[in-house]
Amino acid sequence: MAAEKQIQAPFAPAELAREPLVNNNRSVGWISDQVSAITEGKTPTWWWAAFVPSFLMMCLLGCMLIYKCSVGVGVWGNNHPTMWGWDIINFVWWIGIGHAGTLISAILFLLRQKWRTGVNRAAEAMTIFAVMCAGIYPALHTGREWLDWFLFPIPTSNSLWPQFRSPLMWDVFAVSTYFTVSCLFWYTGLVPDLAILRDRSKTKIRKFLYGLFALGWTGSNRHWSNYEKCYLILAGVSTPLVLSVHSIVSLDFAVSQLPGWHTTIFPPYFVAGAIFSGFGMVLTLLIPLRKMCKLEDIITMRHIDLMCKVTLATGSIVGYAYIMELFIAWYSGSPYERYAFLNRIHGPYAWGYWTMMSCNVLLPQLFWFKKIRQNLLVVFIASILVNIGMWFERFVIIVISLHRDFLPSNWGYFAPTWVDICTFLGTFGLFFTLFLLFMRFLPMIAVSEVKGVTPQADPHHSLGGAPEGGPH
Amino acid sequence: MSTNAKAYGILAEYDTPADIMHAAEKVRDAGFRKWDVFTPFPIHGMDHAMGLKNSKVGWFGFCGGVCGYTTGMLLIWFCNAFDYPLIVGGKPMFSPFSAFPPSYELTILFTAFGSIGGMMFLNKLPRLHHPLLKHGRFAQATHDKYFLVIETDDVKYSEAETRKLLEATGSKHIEMVEE
Incomplete structure (x- = not known):
């Protein structure tokens, strides 16, 4: 038996080494030191340089919203026949961006993609802030925003109830559930990491605040056992949730009779587009941040590479949907349907259509090449272009479909007003202000999750203390 | 000591x-x-x-989900078919199909609250002293x-x-x- 083993030894298959998730074999303690340092050190100059303009832009948003509420919805460019303009474009765009965060935190968790741990916290924060920006628009486009509480089934002296047969009502439930569950999921993930910050804090105020929000977490294994089950259930329900949210958003359009909107392909096509744009935003945020916060060993080139691949896959699904839409428009035989799509291609807004096509379909094809996926500058620029492309997708769907419908006497041309533009810029201010505050005060990497995927955390690995060459 | x-x-x-x-x-x-x-x-x-x-957290999540779906369906039936029936576009007063999306969302919402609440309850958290x-x-x-x-x-x-x-x-x- 022993002799047999000796003979076989040189021929034993070499174990395939997996690329590590944390580079340079960093220890478990290094991960908490490095991530906590972002919240502990002196505020870096670049942070102020980013925060001040973001904050000013957020103030601009405040002014625009006050102006809009006091004057009325006429300050926006929406007018007959384009009754939905930048408000709904920006709503769909922002909420779509949020979807990547949930995909990373929930769907990749269920698929056991361990690399998600490096990026999930920041992506979930992005989700929450993007949904906040999105929520502003439908709340304000109602015109009389002080009556928005009519959207919820609250008993009133009018005895009136919301009308649940309308997809707009479904949207209220979908978006508010999405926001609530995303916050719960994010906070549940934060609890053990807040305990890390609590246990490291040097000042009383930090100890008190982090201690308060860490809810008395001790790292007990009896707690971890319930915690992990809870996290699994949250991931399990967030997955159908994220798929349903953008499906329901798409039903706002698809349930109507308008050519260009009345399409059965919308739900999956919107979900793929949402994830596509969300990964664009994750890349836009994390490529500079990993450098600024010295997190290159946690958000590695492999993470960037994998995110580019997801962008390529979802971008190609979106491209397929665009072509399928064109085919169905021709195949339907409906002259209105055909005209709606011809009008997109060479109507007065053709520039919007071709911007969308080149940014969403052609550009991501570059990610087939590893050289490009490894070039941070190219990836960064491409990620911004992806989001521009996805903004134009919503522009194409909403404005181009509305501006020319069945009757030529009903046609018009839409242009945004300065209020539209400033409000949109203002939502960026809100988004970046919140994101910068988040990364300065909360752990922007899911520390305990990243620790859990290192070999040092595996009791059956030699780095985790198992005897060398022991059973795996 | x-x-x-x-x-x-x-x-x-x-x-x-x-x-x-x-x-x-x-x-x-x-x-x-x-x-x-x-x-x-x-x-x-x-x-x-x-x-x-x-872990028993799953049961809390499950109960939450069942409550959420039931709440959604009953709420919509009560609002649109029982308390103030109003004909809109010739559609039925209550249909399980149009009532499904909001009930589905409430199922998810209540499951999330149920499992987090269950986790907190089983772990006896929040606890400010240990x-x-x-x-x-x-x-x-x-x-x-x-x-x-x-x-x-x-x-x-x-x-x-x-x-x-x-x-x-x-x-x-x-x-x-x-x-």
Whole structure:
């Protein structure tokens, strides 16, 4: 038996080494030191340089919203026949961006993609802030925003109830559930990491605040056992949730009779587009941040590479949907349907259509090449272009479909007003202000999750203390 | 250790996940009930090493989900078909199909609340005070050290014997924790 083993030894298959998730074999303690340092050190100059303009832009948003509420919805460019303009474009765009965060935190968790741990916290924060920006628009486009509480089934002296047969009502439930569950999921993930910050804090105020929000977490294994089950259930329900949210958003359009909107392909096509744009935003945020916060060993080139691949896959699904839409428009035989799509291609807004096509379909094809996926500058620029492309997708769907419908006497041309533009810029201010505050005060990497995927955390690995060459 | 404070338990520190896992197996086999392991991250296989059963959080989530779906369906039926029936576009007053999307969302919402509430309830959190959190060395439990604590309330506990058991598991640092 022993002799047999000796003979076989040189021929034993070499174990395939997996690329590590944390580079340079960093220890478990290094991960908490490095991530906590972002919240502990002196505020870096670049942070102020980013925060001040973001904050000013957020103030601009405040002014625009006050102006809009006091004057009325006429300050926006929406007018007959384009009754939905930048408000709904920006709503769909922002909420779509949020979807990547949930995909990373929930769907990749269920698929056991361990690399998600490096990026999930920041992506979930992005989700929450993007949904906040999105929520502003439908709340304000109602015109009389002080009556928005009519959207919820609250008993009133009018005895009136919301009308649940309308997809707009479904949207209220979908978006508010999405926001609530995303916050719960994010906070549940934060609890053990807040305990890390609590246990490291040097000042009383930090100890008190982090201690308060860490809810008395001790790292007990009896707690971890319930915690992990809870996290699994949250991931399990967030997955159908994220798929349903953008499906329901798409039903706002698809349930109507308008050519260009009345399409059965919308739900999956919107979900793929949402994830596509969300990964664009994750890349836009994390490529500079990993450098600024010295997190290159946690958000590695492999993470960037994998995110580019997801962008390529979802971008190609979106491209397929665009072509399928064109085919169905021709195949339907409906002259209105055909005209709606011809009008997109060479109507007065053709520039919007071709911007969308080149940014969403052609550009991501570059990610087939590893050289490009490894070039941070190219990836960064491409990620911004992806989001521009996805903004134009919503522009194409909403404005181009509305501006020319069945009757030529009903046609018009839409242009945004300065209020539209400033409000949109203002939502960026809100988004970046919140994101910068988040990364300065909360752990922007899911520390305990990243620790859990290192070999040092595996009791059956030699780095985790198992005897060398022991059973795996 | 001061003499007037009651001891909470005995704390043993370990350096690697493998060490604490083997220690947990020994403590489990010795038949202790009131003891726990504290780690910076969940260690795969630790539930088995401690002899823990599958977590019950799932039941809380499930009950939440059932409540959510029922609430959604009943609410929509009550609003649109019972309390104030109003014909809109010739559609039925109540249809399970148009009532499905909001009920689906409420199922998810209530499941999330149910499982988080269940997790908090089972873990007895939030808890703003814990004897271990006062202990200086224990702060490393969220950083890179692994701790095992046997409470003095355990029927099998005896200071000398338990300390000997923990020493045998290879802990480098053992000390008492006050209440």
